Amino acid sequence: MNAPVRIDLKDVSSFPTRRVEAWKYTDLHRALRETPPVSPHAEVAPGGPFAALGGDEWAVVNGRCVGFAGVVADGPGEQVARLRFVSTADGAGHQARVTVEVGAGASLLLLESYEGQAAAYVSNVALAISLGAGARLHRVVIEDDAADALSVSVAEVTMGKGSHFAQTVLTTGARLQRHETRLAHPGEGAEVRIDGLYLLDGARHADLTSVVSHAGLNGVTSQLTKGVVRDTARGVFQGKIIVERGADGTDARMGHHALILGERAEVDAKPELEIYADDVQCAHGNTVGNLDEAALFYMQQRGLPADEARALLTQAFLIEVVDRIEHDGAREVVREWLTARL
Amino acid sequence: MTMLSIHNLRVTIADKPILNGLTLDVPAGEVHAIMGPNGAGKSTLGYAVAGRPGYEATEGAVSWKGEDLLGLDPAERAAKGVFLSFQYPIEIPGVPALTFVRTALNAQKRARGEDEVSAPAFLKMVKAAAAALKMDFDMLKRPLNVGFSGGEKKRMEILQMALLEPSLLILDETDSGLDIDALRIVADGVNAMRRPDRAMLVITHYQRLLDYIRPDQVHVLAGGRIVASGGPELAHKLEAEGYDKYLPVAA
Numbered sequence: 001m002n003a004p005v006r007i008d009l010k011d012v013s014s015f016p017t018r019r020v021e022a023w024k025y026t027d028l029h030r031a032l033r034e035t036p037p038v039s040p041h042a043e044v045a046p047g048g049p050f051a052a053l054g055g056d057e058w059a060v061v062n063g064r065c066v067g068f069a070g071v072v073a074d075g076p077g078e079q080v081a082r083l084r085f086v087s088t089a090d091g092a093g094h095q096a097r098v099t100v101e102v103g104a105g106a107s108l109l110l111l112e113s114y115e116g117q118a119a120a121y122v123s124n125v126a127l128a129i130s131l132g133a134g135a136r137l138h139r140v141v142i143e144d145d146a147a148d149a150l151s152v153s154v155a156e157v158t159m160g161k162g163s164h165f166a167q168t169v170l171t172t173g174a175r176l177q178r179h180e181t182r183l184a185h186p187g188e189g190a191e192v193r194i195d196g197l198y199l200l201d202g203a204r205h206a207d208l209t210s211v212v213s214h215a216g217l218n219g220v221t222s223q224l225t226k227g228v229v230r231d232t233a234r235g236v237f238q239g240k241i242i243v244e245r246g247a248d249g250t251d252a253r254m255g256h257h258a259l260i261l262g263e264r265a266e267v268d269a270k271p272e273l274e275i276y277a278d279d280v281q282c283a284h285g286n287t288v289g290n291l292d293e294a295a296l297f298y299m300q301q302r303g304l305p306a307d308e309a310r311a312l313l314t315q316a317f318l319i320e321v322v323d324r325i326e327h328d329g330a331r332e333v334v335r336e337w338l339t340a341r342l
Numbered sequence: 343m344t345m346l347s348i349h350n351l352r353v354t355i356a357d358k359p360i361l362n363g364l365t366l367d368v369p370a371g372e373v374h375a376i377m378g379p380n381g382a383g384k385s386t387l388g389y390a391v392a393g394r395p396g397y398e399a400t401e402g403a404v405s406w407k408g409e410d411l412l413g414l415d416p417a418e419r420a421a422k423g424v425f426l427s428f429q430y431p432i433e434i435p436g437v438p439a440l441t442f443v444r445t446a447l448n449a450q451k452r453a454r455g456e457d458e459v460s461a462p463a464f465l466k467m468v469k470a471a472a473a474a475l476k477m478d479f480d481m482l483k484r485p486l487n488v489g490f491s492g493g494e495k496k497r498m499e500i501l502q503m504a505l506l507e508p509s510l511l512i513l514d515e516t517d518s519g520l521d522i523d524a525l526r527i528v529a530d531g532v533n534a535m536r537r538p539d540r541a542m543l544v545i546t547h548y549q550r551l552l553d554y555i556r557p558d559q560v561h562v563l564a565g566g567r568i569v570a571s572g573g574p575e576l577a578h579k580l581e582a583e584g585y586d587k588y589l590p591v592a593a
Contacts, residue, residue: 304449317436
């Protein structure tokens with residue numbers, strides 16, 4: 001039941017429907033009835049949302065990046081890689097498989113962006129991420145897809161002994177968008193932080209799904225996702241933490257909190273804890289609410305126009321996720337990205 | 343010259359009439375106290391003048407310096423100089439107090455077509471105002487009112503008042519939750535705001551606050567209307583005799 005769905009844009013039968021439990025809020029088959037025309041080869045100028053942070057840039061445009069054999073980080077010091085997935089062809093589809101390898105003891109800041117520069121495209125990305133023993137990976141993902149795009153990104157993460165994986169995904173959604181992370185936690189000394197933020201308006205949809213599987217002793221996982229939906233937008237959070245038999249001493253905490261700011265907006269949350277071990281600490285909290293009317297009036301009474309008061313309260317709600325990004329430069333980029341979209 | 347003019351104000355909340363034709367004038371430079379028993383409509387009066395959603399007038403008029411207030415939203419009223427000090431100031435997690443006050447001040451200035459205050463100039467203003475209120479400056483870097491004591495929250499209200507420089511000050515039960523030292527500091531802060539071109543409405547249940555903020559006039563609010571008005575001595579009389587004689591006689 002936990003077997004991952006592998007989507008192949010050339011094979012309509014691989015598109016999951018809502019009858020597949022893990023995809024019940026994100027029915028790709030309904031949105032995409034036939035295989036899309038293949039996107040043409042294209043190139044883009046260097047840049048992207050993280051351009052100011054430097055590092056190696058890899059731009060996968062319409063599914064292709066000439067001469068790119070995956071991101072590899074080895075050796076001492078923190079390395080920076082900017083991995084851009086850019087879509088430039090209207091109404092066309094493309095897919096890419098990318099590997100990210102962080103060698104034993106190495107440290108990588110992976111700045112990943114999904115940039116929609118066209119209309120109604122279909123983008124399907126699969127990443128295989130591996131961390132060697134004692135490796136550190138800090139993955140920050142910004143998804144700026146077009147409102148009418150279909151976009152799927154699935155990452156499989158394997159972790160070596162004592163490695164650290166920290167992830168923050170930020171998205172404004174698409175017509176249908178899924179960001180999935182499947183992670184095997186080795187326990188003992190390894191740490192995982194896996195956060196998300198969605199800010200959706202119009203008819204946009206975003207699905208943040210994660211499966212963290214604890215197989216070893218004393219593993220630590222911390223997860224915080226926050227979201228805001230307006231208009232008729234729909235946010236989906238599916239967070240599953242599995243504690244396998246024998247993974248005693250696991251400490252896993254999951255929180256998902258959302259604000260629904262439109263009468264016809266929707267949030268679907270499915271936090272799941274599956275625990276087969278003893279002596280574990282697992283907690284999850286899930287809340288859905290609205291902006292505090294009393295706080296809104298208070299702010300307006302001091303002179304803030306209603307829109308500004310709402311934006312400030314919304315930012316205050318979401319900023320907790322941004323504040324958990326350890327890298328100063330990445331956190332600043334994300335903060336500005338968020339502020340510009342409130 | 344009358345600055346605040348309230349005429350025949352009626353406010354109904356959840357089908358229950360709370361203000362029943364309240365009429366009140368406050369001239370420039372004066373401090374008027376509104377006293378009354380619990381449930382008389384004191385807080386409702388403050389909310390109705392400040393424009394809180396749900397407290398709209400069903401009848402009557404409120405004007406400030408000759409301009410109608412009831413047609414304006416709360417932020418527009420604030421930019422015209424209306425300031426309501428809350429009985430229970432709201433906690434706003436995630437928004438540092440300094441950021442909040444500066445955002446509010448600049449929003450008001452924009453609405454009035456004035457230049458915004460620069461960050462260094464603002465910091466200087468805040469430091470001076472905080473010192474006058476014996477507030478720890480570092481506290482202002484924390485989220486607004488979050489984890490503040492009752493006294494700290496009230497000082498935060500007075501600090502905002504000093505920085506926003508409103509022309510109509512409505513103090514809603516400012517003395518509640520204050521010990522005598524905090525009360526004195528808060529009252530000093532309010533008294534420092536008294537000016538010939540400002541008017542103040544001090545809403546209170548007890549006479550105690552009025553020993554520190556001396557009113558020019560005292561009004562008794564009961565059953566949603568002003569039922570008696572007089573000089574400061576009226577407050578002492580109420581303290582001694584209670585509100586019984588203003589309450590509707592039980593059937």
